[in-house]
Amino acid sequence: MQAFVIDDSKPVRGILAKMLQTMDFETTQAQDGQQALDYLSQHPKPDVFLVNWNMPILSGLEFIRSIKADPAYRDIPLVVVSAETKDSTKDQAKRAGARGFLDKPVTLASLRKQLVELGVHPSVHAQANASLPKQSDTLRPTESSGQQPQATHSASPI
Secondary structure, rough: OOOEEEOOOOHHHHHHHHHHHHOOOOOEEEEOHHHHHHHOOOOOOOOOOEOOOOOOOHHHHHHHHHHHHHOOOOOEEEEEEEOOOHHHHHHHHHHOOOOEEEEEEOOHHHHHHHHHOOOOOOOOOOOOOOOOOOOOOEEOOOOOOOOOOOOOOHHHHH
């Protein structure tokens, strides 16, 4: 299965990708919503999106609205992963089309549970403890890395 991680923090993208890979997902990453849209115009659809709420260039909300307006992507589950935990933010994300919301810090267990609830089943062959991120790798709120946009695939750079 393919997961697309969109977050302006490179460390956050890396931790989420590592968590997803322990569940046998292939991952693609983008630094902001616009970079993700540009990537999607040239590549196959993912099985799930994990999107940060607060990003430069094209925010999580703007990305959700764009992707859900396109019939090709409308039915792909989208999970917001954010330190922005106000109920009003969660409601706004849901109204825009997000099907899940994970508060930072994210754990492997909370991510797995959310994916199962959305019907995006992690591989039954993935070992629960294989290559688990260390406790220090638990996803915590971070500031933007300030790096130039660069989408990457787990197998090779774009």
